[in-house]
Amino acid sequence: MRTFTTPADHVVFAEPSFVVYRLAAMAHGVDFTAVPLKNDTHDLEAMARAITAKTRLVFIANPNNPTGTYVSRTALERFLRDVPPEIVVAVDEAYAEYADAPDYPRALELRRTRNASSSSAPSRRSTGWRRCAWGTPWALPSSSTT
């Protein structure tokens, strides 16, 4: 949140989803839109519609916490194509190990759809955030890419 946004910006995430997205936005004073799930799953079309000129960051927990649902590769590819490239799309794959559906997408495999990087956060014992992938107009140093 602090890396990609200022209090003048806006973020989009699903509701309910990983509660830290909301807490981080509130702690950083960033306006947000929490888009209700549809059939317990991220409603990517509604999330795309929630994007404003101020939106800088979108969170997609895939699979989602707390519902355990996932967005398909087709749906995620479409979303990444539709969203303006200057908006960071953070695909949080903290629970990727539990997803075995054939159409479950690994965000880093969608590089051709959008520039993608992953954070290794080597100083943290985190399991989840290391698996965040995002589309950015720039690349992170190779030392922080897994």
Ligand SMILES: Cc1ncc(COP(=O)(O)O)c(C=O)c1O
């Ligand atoms: C969706 C999601 N992302 C990230 C995290 C954070 O993971 P970690 O505690 O490994 O940093 C969690 C933890 O509950 C989570 O549910």
